[in-house]
Amino acid sequence: MIRFTPEQIAARCAQDIPDGAYVNLGIGMPTEVANHVPAGREVIYHSENGVLGFGTAPEPGTEDPDLINASKQYITMQPGGAFFHQADSFGMMRGGHIDISVLGAFQIAANGDLANWSTGSEIYPPAVGGAMDLAVGAKQLFVITRHTHKDGTPKLVERCSYPLTGASVVSRIYTDLAVIDITDNGFQVIEMHGENSLDEVQQLTGARLLPPA
Amino acid sequence: MVNKIVDSINEAIGPISDGATVMCGGFGSSGIAFNLLDALLEQGARELTIIANNAGVGETGVAKLLREHRVAKVICSYPRSPGSIWFERRYEERAIDLELVPQGTLAERIRAAGAGLGGFYTPTGYGTELAKGKRTEVIDGVGYVFERPLAADVALLKASQGDRWGNLVYHTTARNFNPIMATAATTVIAEVSEIVELGALDPESVVTPGIFLDRVIEVDQVFV
Numbered sequence: 001m002i003r004f005t006p007e008q009i010a011a012r013c014a015q016d017i018p019d020g021a022y023v024n025l026g027i028g029m030p031t032e033v034a035n036h037v038p039a040g041r042e043v044i045y046h047s048e049n050g051v052l053g054f055g056t057a058p059e060p061g062t063e064d065p066d067l068i069n070a071s072k073q074y075i076t077m078q079p080g081g082a083f084f085h086q087a088d089s090f091g092m093m094r095g096g097h098i099d100i101s102v103l104g105a106f107q108i109a110a111n112g113d114l115a116n117w118s119t120g121s122e123i124y125p126p127a128v129g130g131a132m133d134l135a136v137g138a139k140q141l142f143v144i145t146r147h148t149h150k151d152g153t154p155k156l157v158e159r160c161s162y163p164l165t166g167a168s169v170v171s172r173i174y175t176d177l178a179v180i181d182i183t184d185n186g187f188q189v190i191e192m193h194g195e196n197s198l199d200e201v202q203q204l205t206g207a208r209l210l211p212p213a
Numbered sequence: 214m215v216n217k218i219v220d221s222i223n224e225a226i227g228p229i230s231d232g233a234t235v236m237c238g239g240f241g242s243s244g245i246a247f248n249l250l251d252a253l254l255e256q257g258a259r260e261l262t263i264i265a266n267n268a269g270v271g272e273t274g275v276a277k278l279l280r281e282h283r284v285a286k287v288i289c290s291y292p293r294s295p296g297s298i299w300f301e302r303r304y305e306e307r308a309i310d311l312e313l314v315p316q317g318t319l320a321e322r323i324r325a326a327g328a329g330l331g332g333f334y335t336p337t338g339y340g341t342e343l344a345k346g347k348r349t350e351v352i353d354g355v356g357y358v359f360e361r362p363l364a365a366d367v368a369l370l371k372a373s374q375g376d377r378w379g380n381l382v383y384h385t386t387a388r389n390f391n392p393i394m395a396t397a398a399t400t401v402i403a404e405v406s407e408i409v410e411l412g413a414l415d416p417e418s419v420v421t422p423g424i425f426l427d428r429v430i431e432v433d434q435v436f437v
Contacts, residue, residue, distance in 0.1 A: 047386075048316060049241070049243070049386050050240075050388055050389050051386050064385055065242075065243070065436040066384050066385045066386060066387035067385040068240075068241055068243050072241035072242070072294070083383070083385060083386060084388070085320075085388055085389065085390070085391070085393055085420075086240075086266075086319075086320035086389055086390050086393060087320040087321055087323070087324040089317075089320070090316065090317025090320050091317075091321075094317060094335065094336060094337060118342070123304075123305050125292055125293045125300070125301060125304045125311065126293070126313055127290075127291045127292060127294075127313075128313055128315050128316070129315075129316050130290070130315070130316040130317060132315040132317075132337045132338050132341065132343070133315055133317035135337075136336040136339070137317075164340065164341045165341065166340075166341070167340040167341075
């Protein structure tokens, strides 16, 4: 089977970020999307800690220790960028001003439910951050994830067993095997990477996949 | 004459009683009042409730308070981060209570307290475990959760510049929770990298007006 690397998944997602979009990238793999947006598109990135219009990572030695993104990585500002406090930052999310949010996931259900903040463990502490605000507020929610957990169990399932981040919030899923939309009828395959067959991908999925048109 | 500038860090932190609720500005390691947090540790208050986005990493700030058993409860959105060993240890030992709050709800609850509001309805968390036991309402077809205001006894802030009236400006993303926490605590204390003459800050650009501040101290910046 063809399995995309995290970088390839991010690059595929980046193709769907249109010119002029206001985009929030979540912690981890989603951050990589910014490195692959096709040239010529002007995308304005929002980070929950209170910044719009940030750019690439700084050259080593030129970091501003106060200037970071949600992943706590150093960033630089683009001309036109702005700073604001947390209440404004999350007002932008809940208020529907962010066009696209890209998040990671523990599980996604066929109805668009997302679980990505808690494994329900008594010992391992949960961490929600801005995920629930992004889930309800962004106009479109993209998920970037491996198709299965490390042990091979599906992340795409009929019903999430982990606690939900948001109900019916995901629009599109980019995995290492395929691109899949959430529709009224469930998981709709948009495309499969390389020569991957529907049967192969279906075997690693916990709910029915609708074949690509 | 109004003069909120104090000369020593001990004078800045002042008396903080056992059981106090303390808001700490910051996101990641940006915008944290490390000098004031060290002074709080030195001062000795116990059974603290800490309100902050994160629960401290390494051996700095809130992590040190957790290490020294000064914290009874943490109210935050993202306590688990790479290096948050003291939070994780105390959580595993069940030595602390954790109130996990979605980040935007945490910010808005603080803002509500500072703005004199009795709470608000938010769509964030509706239908999730974090809304359990809370009042809900469907408004124009959208589900909302009622969230209460969140105030504190003390807020510890970091800013880049301040003046004797307590006006503050911040540096880049070190702004984060600081301006809203400034509005929501009984006693508000800021450490600043530079104290400037009254009138030096452009009134158009002041982010936190001095009315919210009680004490301002100039410190050497600490980065971790």
